Amino acid sequence: MALEIAIRVDARNLSCPMPIVKTAQAFKTAAAGALVEVVATDPGSVKDFEAWSKATGNPLVESGVEGGVYRFVLRKK
């Protein structure tokens, strides 16, 4: 079943901390329960998104990499 993505964040080619910053800004506009998809090319973002999810309590639903692009799906709590 395909997930209903409410907001897509393109953080490709951005360095730390901007992928996290852009995600936090997108979450401000997201409704509770909405899914936010982030694509990034920063290899550090894998650990960073785990940490961000843990700190903010917004669950990381999906995490993967394809062709050097990291993809994260997070749900707003």
Place this chain on the structure above:
Amino acid sequence: MTATLDIPAPVAEPAPQPAPEAEAKARDILIIDYSGDLEKVWAMMILASTAGAMGATCRVFVTFWGLQAFVKDSKRITGENWMQKMMSFMQRPGVSHRKLSKMNFLGMGPWMMGTLAKRYNVASPKELLDVALSLGVEFIPCQMTMELFGLKREDLIDGMGEPVGAATVIGLMQDGSAPLFI
């Protein structure tokens, strides 16, 4: 079972906002921004904006050379007396005019850092400052430093908190803020 529901009394007014310096919680972040060197201001801005992005309450106490980075970029000479004016002449204030502590080489080092940062899409200290402010990071100027350098509130960037002193900073640490001195 008796139907005694706890209905909260209607709230007449929203709860007053706590003063910024009052009652830090454990897990709050407190950065003491002491250095005005480009590389340290940059590191501080990265950590402050990330703390804001992670939903943490982050306060930055801006003191000594750190405060030079919070003077408006457009200000060239600040201060009341000739020594204060001379100090701002010798070291141009503003977040966009920081010098490297090493390899400054008459501005060549910072220029290369800025060029490399653009090439590798690293946000500049100025961009990170705007991000941090938009994410609710509170930058608090040091009252004593303002007096020492003859800085007025209108010399400093918009959106900073009320100037405070060292006792407030120690109080925040005692309340459980994680402290960091840069």
